[in-house]
Amino acid sequence: MNITEAKKALQNAKKIAVLTGAGMSTESGLPDFRSINGIYKTLTTALTFHITMFRIYPKRFYSVIGPFYGQCVSAEPNTGHLALAELERQGKHVEIATQNVDCLHQKAGSSIVHEIHGTIDTVSCRKCRKRFKASDFAEFFAAGNVPHCPKCGKVLKPDLTFFGEALPSEPMRKAKLAFLDADLVMILGTSLQVSPANTLPGYRVKGTPMFIINHDPTQYDEYADFVSHEKIGEILPELVN
Ligand SMILES: [Zn+2]
Numbered sequence: 001m002n003i004t005e006a007k008k009a010l011q012n013a014k015k016i017a018v019l020t021g022a023g024m025s026t027e028s029g030l031p032d033f034r035s036i037n038g039i040y041k042t043l044t045t046a047l048t049f050h051i052t053m054f055r056i057y058p059k060r061f062y063s064v065i066g067p068f069y070g071q072c073v074s075a076e077p078n079t080g081h082l083a084l085a086e087l088e089r090q091g092k093h094v095e096i097a098t099q100n101v102d103c104l105h106q107k108a109g110s111s112i113v114h115e116i117h118g119t120i121d122t123v124s125c126r127k128c129r130k131r132f133k134a135s136d137f138a139e140f141f142a143a144g145n146v147p148h149c150p151k152c153g154k155v156l157k158p159d160l161t162f163f164g165e166a167l168p169s170e171p172m173r174k175a176k177l178a179f180l181d182a183d184l185v186m187i188l189g190t191s192l193q194v195s196p197a198n199t200l201p202g203y204r205v206k207g208t209p210m211f212i213i214n215h216d217p218t219q220y221d222e223y224a225d226f227v228s229h230e231k232i233g234e235i236l237p238e239l240v241n
Contacts, residue, residue, distance in 0.1 A: 001209075006226040007239050009184060009209050016087060017182035019175075019200050020098045020105070023189025023215055027078045027233045030071060030102055051162040055126075058155045063144035065158070070142060072101070072120050073135065077108035080188065080232035083240040085109035090240075095182075097175035099190060099197050101160040114171040114178070116197055118160040125149035126157055134158065172196060179203035186211045188232050192218045211239075 001009065010016075022030075047053055054061050077085075085108040087094045096105050097114045103121050105113045124131045130151050137156065140147040147156045161167050179185055185204045191214060192198040201210060201220055212224040213232050221227045228235045 001226040003226075003228075003235075003238065006211060009225070010087075010211075010239050013092060013182075013184035013209075015093045015182050016095070016184050016186065017175075017178040017200075017204070018084060018094065018096045018186045018188060019179075019190060019197060020096060020100060020188045021190025021194075021197070021214075022100065023191075024080055024098070024232060025075070025100050025102055025104055025189070027080060027231060028075045028102075028104060030075050030104075049162050051164040054157065054162055058146045058157075059144075062141065062146050066141045066144045069120060069134070069138075072103070073138070075102060075104060077104045078233045080236045081105055081108035081110070083236040086237075086240050095175070095178035097171070097178065097197065097200060099194065112178075114175040116167060116171050116175060118158075118168060120158055120160055122159045123147065123156040124159055125152060125154055127154035128152045131159070132156065167196070175200055176203050180205065182208060184209045184211070186213070187218070187220065187224075188213050188236070190214060190218075191216050192220055 048061055048064055081104050084094060084096060088111060095112045096110055097116055098105060099117050101117055101120045103119060121134055122131050123134050123137060128149060128151055130149060137147040148154065149156055179200045180203045182204060185201065185208060187201060204210060209225045211226040212218060212221055213228045213235050215229060
């Protein structure tokens with residue numbers, strides 16, 4: 001498909017399933033966790049995001065996550081996020097499965113977002129399981145201090161999925177159904193190397209058009225009907241409007 005044909009296919013689609021990854025948010029100035037200039041290289045190592053490390057030494061996590069949290073909270077959705085929200089305003093049913101934890105799809109106005117890797121928006125108590133808005137503990141994050149549960153006093157953990165921790169099952173279950181039910185699927189800003197998100201394209205019904213927009217080529221490019229390695233924030237508005 002060329003871009004004109006892709007635009008036409010998108011116009012005809014009624015139920016769209018979308019998978020988004022870090023590339024979606026780097027255009028909003030947020031660091032990519034895994035790339036060369038990603039957060040592991042510049043801010044910390046992946047070990048900080050390991051659940052065992054967090055259990056033993058939560059201070060290490062909070063002392064380095066502060067700047068990232070601040071960045072996420074103040075980040076604004078980019079033209080790519082806004083284009084996805086626009087599809088909903090056009091009357092389409094759009095479900096977004098995202099590997100991002102930054103809430104930028106919600107900020108852009110998208111209403112159905114399945115957060116496969118959790119979210120930075122809330123924190124939960126490791127003991128009593130009570131959940132709180134992360135913004136209520138902003139000063140702890142900013143100062144690199146460990147926030148504690150107002151109910152029982154135990155350490156609060158961000159609801160983003162750490163290494164060594166099981167993914168929340170419900171978002172992935174809903175994402176699979178969305179891909180199964182879609183009449184068009186889009187893969188945006190992910191190189192499709194991380195499981196289980198990279199299994200989602202496989203759930204689409206045979207013959208369902210698939211668009212891939214990602215900086216680098218992916219293993220699924222040859223199966224896609226439309227592929228672009230341009231910026232999402234430039235290509236997507238062109239397809240949508
Ligand atoms: Zn508690």
